[in-house]
Amino acid sequence: MPPKLTPQAKTIKGVLLGGVAPTDPEATWDITIEYPPDRPDGVISSITPSGDSASSSPLALPALVHPHIHLDKAYVHNTPAYNHLLPVTGSFQEALASTTQAKAKFTRPDLLKRGAWLLAESVTSGVTAMRAFVEVDHTVQHTCLEAGLTLKHEWRDSCQIQLVCFAQDPIFSTEHGDENRRLVEAAIRGHASAELSVLGTTPYVESSIEASKRNIEWAVDLALETDRHLDFHLDYNLSPPDVHPEPLIWHVLHTLREKRWTSGTTNRRVMLGHCTRLSQFTGEDWKRLAKEIQEHALPVSFVGLPTSDLYMADIPSGGAVKSNPRGTLPVPEMVRKHGLDAVIAVNNVGNAFTPWGSADPLNLACLGVGVYQAGTIGDAELLYECVSTRARAAIGLSPPGVDSGVRLRCGDHAEILVLHNVDDTGCLGDSDSRSRKSLAEVVWDPPSRASRAVVCRGHVLMPALPTRPDAAFRSGV
Numbered sequence: 001m002p003p004k005l006t007p008q009a010k011t012i013k014g015v016l017l018g019g020v021a022p023t024d025p026e027a028t029w030d031i032t033i034e035y036p037p038d039r040p041d042g043v044i045s046s047i048t049p050s051g052d053s054a055s056s057s058p059l060a061l062p063a064l065v066h067p068h069i070h071l072d073k074a075y076v077h078n079t080p081a082y083n084h085l086l087p088v089t090g091s092f093q094e095a096l097a098s099t100t101q102a103k104a105k106f107t108r109p110d111l112l113k114r115g116a117w118l119l120a121e122s123v124t125s126g127v128t129a130m131r132a133f134v135e136v137d138h139t140v141q142h143t144c145l146e147a148g149l150t151l152k153h154e155w156r157d158s159c160q161i162q163l164v165c166f167a168q169d170p171i172f173s174t175e176h177g178d179e180n181r182r183l184v185e186a187a188i189r190g191h192a193s194a195e196l197s198v199l200g201t202t203p204y205v206e207s208s209i210e211a212s213k214r215n216i217e218w219a220v221d222l223a224l225e226t227d228r229h230l231d232f233h234l235d236y237n238l239s240p241p242d243v244h245p246e247p248l249i250w251h252v253l254h255t256l257r258e259k260r261w262t263s264g265t266t267n268r269r270v271m272l273g274h275c276t277r278l279s280q281f282t283g284e285d286w287k288r289l290a291k292e293i294q295e296h297a298l299p300v301s302f303v304g305l306p307t308s309d310l311y312m313a314d315i316p317s318g319g320a321v322k323s324n325p326r327g328t329l330p331v332p333e334m335v336r337k338h339g340l341d342a343v344i345a346v347n348n349v350g351n352a353f354t355p356w357g358s359a360d361p362l363n364l365a366c367l368g369v370g371v372y373q374a375g376t377i378g379d380a381e382l383l384y385e386c387v388s389t390r391a392r393a394a395i396g397l398s399p400p401g402v403d404s405g406v407r408l409r410c411g412d413h414a415e416i417l418v419l420h421n422v423d424d425t426g427c428l429g430d431s432d433s434r435s436r437k438s439l440a441e442v443v444w445d446p447p448s449r450a451s452r453a454v455v456c457r458g459h460v461l462m463p464a465l466p467t468r469p470d471a472a473f474r475s476g477v
Contacts, residue, residue: 103139172206309328
């Protein structure tokens, strides 16, 4: 069940802001939210110095975003009906096979229950927007899509759900390829873009490179025809060049150029997910990639999925011999060194593709500190952006080129995460517990959900409130 909401807040009093040095003499601030006719969901209209004491003030940050998460496959491992499909080998092929078997048992009540679990875990963590994948194929038909549309409607006041019509299975090979493709086309053409705004495919599951390239070309054509964002699961391997053909990313970029999909011709974006093969790129490869995207104004973003990638992506037999090799996109380096648009996301929770980890993007940002050896304050801010403001822009929910960083500012959406000082140990009072007064402290050691108050479209989610609503928030006419 979606959380209860307070009336729309008019002010948030006496908060610290992320991205502000703790030595700032005006360290606490009052945030005013207005609801003009053209922004009925709320917009921050002013941020002014407050006289409140910084020692007891909560920290206010931009809300969190899932730029890539699977809604229909969440928490399969937490459901008794699928106990016989728990991992045995832990391999990628096993995950594909066991998930196919699980999908054959998916029912609408089951999908709604597990989807609600994911949404509840997410929104109480601070997620107010997500790109959520629902599969369409010969096994599930449109069952996952229909459940996704129901959840999108039921949870619309607490989370903006951007649904992806997702072809996980082949659409140009195997005996079911044609049927899978027809089902996807029917779904895309049968729903308005506001309901189903993204097309997603998985070119690497096709049985040949030629079929993979057809998959890419078909997806680009269909997305352009129906005015959709496009999201590829791509190059999910660590094969060295002498074992595996050229990465498919080059064909994606070639096709976008050929079809004239640029930032100047459409506001729709293209997301490339996983891309673990790119972790083996040389410096020259990265230069070539950045040049092709930037010189041709291709609206391309990358999403690294560390929890899945580190678990699943390895070098296949016949490849270079390494000790337990793993790989994921080097997101901070892609952003800083090569000027590419890249974010990170949770991807899967509680299934064979990713049996570990949670739906909390803050935990993912924390993981990134170790994965990327990114331990500076600046690193923490970038990692937070990658699950917040950068992620929101990457999926097309903020205008291209607009990056609000980690500090709230006038004109931002009224989508805010407020972190209170709450003792969740039961050993200390709130005034004596260890508080987090900077964004870096939040990323390095994420606070519990009990400390998080989530503002979505100006409303405060009641289950996440650690204190009385009027302790920091003010409503009114």
